[in-house]
Amino acid sequence: MRIGILTSGGDCPGLNAVIRGAVLKSSRFPGNEFVGFKYGWRGVVNADLMHLDRQTVRGLSKQGGTILGSSRTNPFEGPCGGPENISRVLKENRIDAILAVGGEGTLTAARRLAEAGLPVVGVPKTIDNDLAATDYSFGFNTAVEIATEAVDRIRTTAESHQRCIVVEVMGRNAGWIALHAGMAAGAHAILIPEQPRSIAQICEWVNSVRHRGRAPVIVVAEGFVLEGMTEAHSHKGLDAFERPRLGGIADILAPMIEAHTGIESRATTLGFAQRGGVPSAYDRVLATRLGMAAVDLVVQEQWGSMVALRGTKIVSVSIEEATHKPKLVPVQRYEEAAFLFG
């Protein structure tokens, strides 16, 4: 079998470990060959390929980013897009299956292609951890470790200057990174997209921290909305899929907090530092296992399915199950964390 793998959507620590796991697993099946599509679906529609073998993936599991590159190209658009064109590309390049590694957008595209009869299997990826059908996605653990270390560091400078610091982390629709990093680092409030809060409530937490003689540290996810805001703050234009690029809510909140409480308040946005660099050991293991298991699904011709983590097991689920709605932070998890706020 000749298998083509692609990485699409925002990059994520562990993508290279998936590629290595998949290539090493398939090299155990006689007659198997691997190629990489460069820059996500763009490489599929343009037939932009690179050869992958044991040699190419040597030492790859600890490497950040993706050796294949990524993009937000829509495989259904453009003169070379659509199932018929892609089917022709596969035939011309003797490719028997596509292994698509990506988030909900990439996997939705994979599902639609599988429904159109193409041989596609998915691997879930997102640092935001908001994909349903998998308990955790690789990249999340690394992002939480990075954000936790950053908040720990920010706390000492906040204490030295008796400032309030608002730390912004990633999380477009779901506040998993904020919830976990905020709880791990002992943030005095955590603000997530699923739970709008008023500035009055935030300032109540900030004041109560100050009254105890501490410097308030708040963790906010980029997708958080204040009560009364109709959508998440965005001032950076649109991405390739015409969605607002988020980011900057911490810069909105810090001056509001200062105006309401009189406490000097600053903002720090962690941004892409959460997505770059070496994956944690946990993510290397998870990504490697998912990559290996995805090859099994290809060999079994389970088109339209996806590998997922359930408890400690890697299982097969339908891509439909993973993409029909996002995995948001349940209200109970937020209330549990909120017990520690202020």
Ligand SMILES: Nc1ncnc2c1ncn2[C@@H]1O[C@H](COP(=O)(O)OP(=O)(O)OP(=O)(O)O)[C@@H](O)[C@H]1O
């Ligand atoms: N419903 C859809 N049908 C076809 N293509 C889609 C669909 N939704 C998204 N895509 C394509 O897949 C690309 C990747 O999706 P997206 O940008 O959401 O990244 P992702 O895989 O979800 O990863 P991330 O976690 O970064 O969001 C999009 O830019 C778009 O071109």
Ligand SMILES: O=P(O)(O)OC[C@H]1O[C@](O)(CO)[C@@H](O)[C@@H]1O
């Ligand atoms: O700036 P980019 O690369 O489009 O990605 C930003 C988005 O990707 C994510 O990191 C992962 O989906 C989101 O939290 C964030 O909104």
Ligand SMILES: [Mg+2]
């Ligand atoms: Mg997406």
